[in-house]
Amino acid sequence: MSTQLHANLTEEQVRQISGDLDEPDWLLEIRLEALEALEELDMPDVIRTPGRDWTNLHELDFESLVDPLNAAENKDQVGPDEAEVLPWADAVAEHEALLKEHFGSIVDPQENYLTALSTALFSTGTVVYVPEGVDAEAVTIRTEQNSRSLFNYTLVVTEESSSVTILERQSTGSEQDEQYYSGIVEVAAGENSYVQYGSLQNLSEDAYNFTVKRGVTDTYATIDWIEGNVGTQLTKTEVSTELNGDSSETQIVGAFYGHNDQHFDLDAKVWHRAEHTTADLVTRGVTDDVARSVYEGVQDVGEGAWDTSSYQRENTLMLSDESEADASPKLIINNHDTEASHSATVGQIDQEDLLYMTSRGVDPRSARNMLVEGFFVPVLDEVDVDELRDDLEGLIRQRLHARD
Amino acid sequence: MSSEQDHLKETDTEARFEFKKEENSAVRSDKGLTEEVIRMISEDKDEPDWMLERRLRALEQYQNMPMPTDWPGQPDLTELDIEEIVPYIRPDVDKREGVDDWTELPDEIKDTFDKLGIPEAEKNALSGVGAQYESEVVYQNMQEQWEEKGVIFMNMDRAVQEHPELVKEHFMTTCVPPSDNKFAALHGAVWSGGSFVYVPEDVTVEMPVQAYFRMNSEGMGQFEHTLIIAEEGSEVHYIEGCSAPKYGTHNLHSGGVEVFVGEDAHVQYSTVQNWSKNTFNLNTKRAICEANGTMEWVSGSMGSKATMLYPCTILKGRGSTDTHITIAFAGEGQDIDTGAKVYHNAPDTSSTIESKSISKDGGRTNYRGLVHIADGAENSSTAVECDALMFDNESTSDTMPYMEIEESKVDVAHEATVGKIGDEDIFYLQSRGLDDDDAKKMIVAGFIEPITEELPIEYAVELNRLIELEMEGSLG
Numbered sequence: 001m002s003t004q005l006h007a008n009l010t011e012e013q014v015r016q017i018s019g020d021l022d023e024p025d026w027l028l029e030i031r032l033e034a035l036e037a038l039e040e041l042d043m044p045d046v047i048r049t050p051g052r053d054w055t056n057l058h059e060l061d062f063e064s065l066v067d068p069l070n071a072a073e074n075k076d077q078v079g080p081d082e083a084e085v086l087p088w089a090d091a092v093a094e095h096e097a098l099l100k101e102h103f104g105s106i107v108d109p110q111e112n113y114l115t116a117l118s119t120a121l122f123s124t125g126t127v128v129y130v131p132e133g134v135d136a137e138a139v140t141i142r143t144e145q146n147s148r149s150l151f152n153y154t155l156v157v158t159e160e161s162s163s164v165t166i167l168e169r170q171s172t173g174s175e176q177d178e179q180y181y182s183g184i185v186e187v188a189a190g191e192n193s194y195v196q197y198g199s200l201q202n203l204s205e206d207a208y209n210f211t212v213k214r215g216v217t218d219t220y221a222t223i224d225w226i227e228g229n230v231g232t233q234l235t236k237t238e239v240s241t242e243l244n245g246d247s248s249e250t251q252i253v254g255a256f257y258g259h260n261d262q263h264f265d266l267d268a269k270v271w272h273r274a275e276h277t278t279a280d281l282v283t284r285g286v287t288d289d290v291a292r293s294v295y296e297g298v299q300d301v302g303e304g305a306w307d308t309s310s311y312q313r314e315n316t317l318m319l320s321d322e323s324e325a326d327a328s329p330k331l332i333i334n335n336h337d338t339e340a341s342h343s344a345t346v347g348q349i350d351q352e353d354l355l356y357m358t359s360r361g362v363d364p365r366s367a368r369n370m371l372v373e374g375f376f377v378p379v380l381d382e383v384d385v386d387e388l389r390d391d392l393e394g395l396i397r398q399r400l401h402a403r404d
Numbered sequence: 405m406s407s408e409q410d411h412l413k414e415t416d417t418e419a420r421f422e423f424k425k426e427e428n429s430a431v432r433s434d435k436g437l438t439e440e441v442i443r444m445i446s447e448d449k450d451e452p453d454w455m456l457e458r459r460l461r462a463l464e465q466y467q468n469m470p471m472p473t474d475w476p477g478q479p480d481l482t483e484l485d486i487e488e489i490v491p492y493i494r495p496d497v498d499k500r501e502g503v504d505d506w507t508e509l510p511d512e513i514k515d516t517f518d519k520l521g522i523p524e525a526e527k528n529a530l531s532g533v534g535a536q537y538e539s540e541v542v543y544q545n546m547q548e549q550w551e552e553k554g555v556i557f558m559n560m561d562r563a564v565q566e567h568p569e570l571v572k573e574h575f576m577t578t579c580v581p582p583s584d585n586k587f588a589a590l591h592g593a594v595w596s597g598g599s600f601v602y603v604p605e606d607v608t609v610e611m612p613v614q615a616y617f618r619m620n621s622e623g624m625g626q627f628e629h630t631l632i633i634a635e636e637g638s639e640v641h642y643i644e645g646c647s648a649p650k651y652g653t654h655n656l657h658s659g660g661v662e663v664f665v666g667e668d669a670h671v672q673y674s675t676v677q678n679w680s681k682n683t684f685n686l687n688t689k690r691a692i693c694e695a696n697g698t699m700e701w702v703s704g705s706m707g708s709k710a711t712m713l714y715p716c717t718i719l720k721g722r723g724s725t726d727t728h729i730t731i732a733f734a735g736e737g738q739d740i741d742t743g744a745k746v747y748h749n750a751p752d753t754s755s756t757i758e759s760k761s762i763s764k765d766g767g768r769t770n771y772r773g774l775v776h777i778a779d780g781a782e783n784s785s786t787a788v789e790c791d792a793l794m795f796d797n798e799s800t801s802d803t804m805p806y807m808e809i810e811e812s813k814v815d816v817a818h819e820a821t822v823g824k825i826g827d828e829d830i831f832y833l834q835s836r837g838l839d840d841d842d843a844k845k846m847i848v849a850g851f852i853e854p855i856t857e858e859l860p861i862e863y864a865v866e867l868n869r870l871i872e873l874e875m876e877g878s879l880g
Binding site: 045047049050052054303316318319320321322323324325326327328329330331332333334335336337338339340341342343344345346347348 | 476477774776779792794795796797799800801802803804805806807808809810811812813814815816817818819820821822823824
């Protein structure tokens with residue numbers, strides 16, 4: 001399959017993308033190496049159990065999806081004056097040293113076939129730089145995809161004792177039969193800094209989405225992720241944190257709602273690589289119609305990660321009998337000075353709850369909708385940004401009301 | 405606790421498993437796996453043609469299947485060279501189908517089982533005993549009262565001859581076909597010995613039946629096959645124990661277990677595995693449960709260099725139930741990768757999986773489990789609980805559950821915790837006058853109690869002793 005695709009992609013195209021952005025040679029070099037590596041790289045890992053692949057990425061027809069030179073989008077990149085929120089081309093011009101230090105250092109461009117593809121072809125992006133001691137609130141990045149394929153890159157760097165709240169949204173402008181969105185997000189959280197990165201993916205239900213969001217923490221730093229998935233027909237994402245600094249923390253909060261024939265493959269991962277680190281992973285989701293959700297959670301505690309606390313919870317609510325919910329929460333523990341737990345549940349709306357509501361005069365449909373909305377509350381409570389919480393709530397409500 | 409420890413020294417549990425005997429065989433196959441070796445085994449057993457054909461078909465499947473190498477975090481099998489394993493050794497005994505009197509056995513074999521305490525246990529707590537030495541069952545006996553009720557407990561080789569219809573229908577057909585995995589195919593080609601248990605309708609076998617498997621020779625492979633058929637409304641508890649002395653080269657144990665649980669029947673299958681730490685233990689165990697049947701797996705995995713074992717229950721009949729209780733203990737150089745698989749294929753089925761693991765001195769334990777609830781298996785419920793205890797920082801404890809839920813009217817819960825031995829717990833026990841060592845042993849004994857209470861008292865004591873032995877000297 002990769003050879004097929006490769007036949008369609010040329011070094012020339014990559015040179016042109018890089019040239020249009022006025023990138024220095026070292027960046028072009030990274031892109032070209034990624035392009036060349038495509039031939040040998042595999043698709044991202046998916047879970048396999050006897051006789052079943054939980055997600056079949058090989059069904060994706062990339063050849064017809066990737067159109068590297070005709071990327072089109074509507075982008076909004078705003079933030080407060082204290083922090084720098086720059087479109088990729090401006091960042092290349094103004095912050096070359098910063099990019100050189102961080103670009104590709106957190107998500108290896110050649111980690112798999114799709115990251116390499118994204119690295120070789122990305123034509124748009126955002127760099128958020130928060131200087132020492134600055135508290136930057138309400139950085140907003142909105143991307144509206146108007147082309148067949150769009151490759152996006154985001155870098156967030158926070159200096160010592162700074163903080164930033166970022167809200168990212170993806171949606172589709174002009175719809176086409178099939179679309180492909182690919183995004184890589186790297187977050188480098190400096191000492192004692194705080195990053196909340198909220199993301200709401202609401203692409204068209206004909207779109208395919210591949211996203212990797214990964215952060216690295218320095219000492220005392222915190223990265224909180226909020227990951228909302230509503231759109232696309234197939235989504236494969238990873239949200240992850242490498243806790244590299246002593247006493248650093250992370251939280252990964254996920255919410256998804258799949259209906260029709262949507263397929264979500266969502267990974268939440270944390271690597272404890274320093275002492276006194278804490279992680280909390282919470283995901284809640286709903287599957288309806290013939291939708292399928294696949295969840296993989298990994299809590300990996302390294303040998304040197306003394307005094308680790310690591311918790312993970314995943315709950316799926318099945319609204320239809322034809323949907324499927326798969327889950328695999330994994331613990332990999334190499335240090336015994338660890339307190340770790342994980343749990344996962346799958347179930348339907350509690351009949352007793354429903355009876356209670358209807359006995360109070362609520363009609364069954366409203367009762368069900370209220371219970372589903374209530375199911376998301378523990379996740380929504382973790383969202384600091386009002387806009388993100390309201391939008392997520394709104395999308396859930398909209399989907400519930402469209403149901404009958 | 406201290407007094408029990410003295411007791412441990414007296415009984416010298418380690419020596420009970422570690423002794424070696426001269427190999428004294430009547431027939432010994434070549435190393436490796438060829439058609440000639442398969443034909444030789446089948447001929448030596450004087451098997452009917454259909455069984456030889458099944459063996460040869462399994463051999464072909466084995467040769468066409470790749471070694472499993474791409475499981476995330478799986479034990480390293482590169483040191484396992486099947487071409488160096490001797491698949492078949494028939495010990496030199498007079499009577500092929502196994503004697504029913506220990507005194508008729510050659511001294512070195514009788515001595516082996518004496519040291520393992522099998523004849524002693526038979527007298528006290530068991531309905532029947534089978535004992536396998538290398539590739540053959542050398543002793544087989546069951547109390548007359550069960551024979552009168554039509555219960556069959558005999559070695560598998562003899563069952564092929566005496567109950568061909570039952571064996572033909574159930575042996576590696578619907579439950580564990582050789583095509584299931586590479587080691588099931590290997591097993592299908594070279595299997596030898598094991599037990600055949602048949603319990604007629606509405607018969608309850610009150611005391612457990614036991615089979616003990618002993619590998620004595622260096623570099624051999626043991627491939628016993630156990631087939632249990634429990635008819636409607638019957639009940640039986642089968643226990644297997646395994647051990648081998650340690651050698652420099654690798655041994656392979658690749659058993660096959662098939663259990664057919666009839667309507668309203670109840671089967672418990674308990675294993676205390678204490679293979680030597682040069683043994684690769686790669687088993688396939690599976691049960692098919694009819695309506696309202698109950699299957700219980702109780703497994704203690706202490707031994708082996710590497711274990712890959714995931715007892716599986718297929719809940720085929722409405723209202724059937726599965727229980728898994730497993731405990732894994734991995735010490736230095738051990739990789740115990742074990743867990744459970746449950747397929748809910750009918751409505752109103754339920755399963756409970758309780759897994760406990762202890763890792764120390766660089767050992768690795770992994771819980772790897774799959775729960776699959778098929779579309780239409782309404783009102784099914786499953787609860788999975790994994791707890792891991794780690795002793796030191798060289799050890800590893802992993803948990804890898806997989807849940808596939810295709811039905812919405814279900815109740816699915818998975819929970820896991822990992823932790824070290826609590827300092828506060830130890831402090832509390834010390835304040836009551838126990839030393840550090842005893843405190844830790846007591847905490848471990850409490851940790852595994854859910855398992856030990858499922859076993860007859862003799863086995864519970866044995867399991868506790870084995871764990872104490874594993875912990876000896878490494879604590880405090």
